[in-house]
Amino acid sequence: MTATATTTKAVTKKVTKAPKAVKPAKAVEIQKLRIRVRAYESKVLDASVKQIIDTARRFEATILGPIPLPTEIKKYTVNRSTFIYKNAREQFEMRVHKRLIDIVNPQPKLIEALTNLSLPSGVDIDVKMA
Secondary structure (H helix, E strand, O other): OOOOOOOOOOOOOOOOOOOOOOOOOOOOOOOEEEEEEEEOOHHHHHHHHHHHHHHHHHOOOEEEEEEEEEEEEEEEEEEOOOOOOOOOEEEEEEEEEEEEEEEEOOOHHHHHHHHOOOOOOOEEEEEEEO
16 A cells, blocks of 8 residues: 655745724814704794894804704694583694704804893704704
8 A cells, every 4th residue: 555645835925914094184073053943833933043043144153054844743632522422522733843053163152142042932942062
């Protein structure tokens, strides 16, 4: 019996390292003031939004909006009678109108002016910094 010898040759590859990625310079962060305005009456809401936009334009700010958001409708069904006549019912609804305003890179004076702004009652405002 003869033994057959098999030879294996190791293949070596030259591995080159990829150059390290250069980190980009720190970008300037864009601050955004997001204002959500809500009210039951659309006319009062539009007047308030106009007042906010006029204040922002006085300080030469970049404004995005007003963007109308979907109107939230809450419907309630109530029996007309207290005891009998189940088929006699009334329906009521409450509509909440909404607008969104974005102010890009607001100045501190603008933020102070918006906090001192007097808006009519029935207008709800949510302000967030993003």
